[in-house]
Amino acid sequence: MNKAPIINDTSHGMWRRIWAIEFPRVFSESEMDRNLETTLSNELSGIFNWALEGLRRLKVNHFKFTESQSMKLARQNYRNAVNSVGAFATKCLRRSENSDDEIKLSDLYESYRFFCRDEWMKCESKIAFRRILDDLGFVTYNSTRHANQLYMPNAIAVNNNNNV
Numbered sequence: 001m002n003k004a005p006i007i008n009d010t011s012h013g014m015w016r017r018i019w020a021i022e023f024p025r026v027f028s029e030s031e032m033d034r035n036l037e038t039t040l041s042n043e044l045s046g047i048f049n050w051a052l053e054g055l056r057r058l059k060v061n062h063f064k065f066t067e068s069q070s071m072k073l074a075r076q077n078y079r080n081a082v083n084s085v086g087a088f089a090t091k092c093l094r095r096s097e098n099s100d101d102e103i104k105l106s107d108l109y110e111s112y113r114f115f116c117r118d119e120w121m122k123c124e125s126k127i128a129f130r131r132i133l134d135d136l137g138f139v140t141y142n143s144t145r146h147a148n149q150l151y152m153p154n155a156i157a158v159n160n161n162n163n164v
Contacts, residue, residue: 006082010132019065020074084121085132088112093138096156103157105130105140105150111157 007014033039040047058065080087092115109126116123124132130140133152140150 004078004081010083010086010135012135015075015079018075018078019067019071020078021071022074083132084116084119085112085124085129086136087119087121088115089133089136089138091115092157094156094158095138101156102151102153103155105152108152108157 004020007018076090080090088111092111109129112129113123115121130150133140138152138155140152142150
């Protein structure tokens with residue numbers, strides 16, 4: 001398709017099913033095959049044999065597709081384009097091994113709002129923001145050290161001009 005559809009499901013289950021392949025080649029008018037259906041019909045047996053070879057490789061690989069780095073990057077770019085929280089997390093959050101590192105969720109949400117404004121992206125509600133971060137593996141908790149406010153442990157903000 002020329003433009004990727006908007007996907008509202010931000011769950012891991014949805015995104016592990018998406019296989020994004022970019023086709024950057026643009027064909028000029030003179031390169032277009034106006035009789036493509038006929039051309040492909042003449043090659044049908046070869047196309048079928050090619051498909052059977054692909055099926056054989058898929059069976060050998062226990063029905064697991066091979067994903068190239070360019071496909072992984074295309075999927076991440078697609079995911080970021082339709083998911084502002086995912087884009088924010090990719091660009092501005094990192095996991096930390098230091099157990100003292102934590103971010104107050106309300107401060108992080110404000111930073112996210114600025115990010116969305118600067119990137120011209122749809123800003124999710126606080127509830128959706130937290131749910132999507134949870135889906136991405138960034139858990140939050142009520143901190144008894146900080147008057148029971150929500151915090152994200154083992155996380156640090158990076159590449160963020162809004163300074164969380």
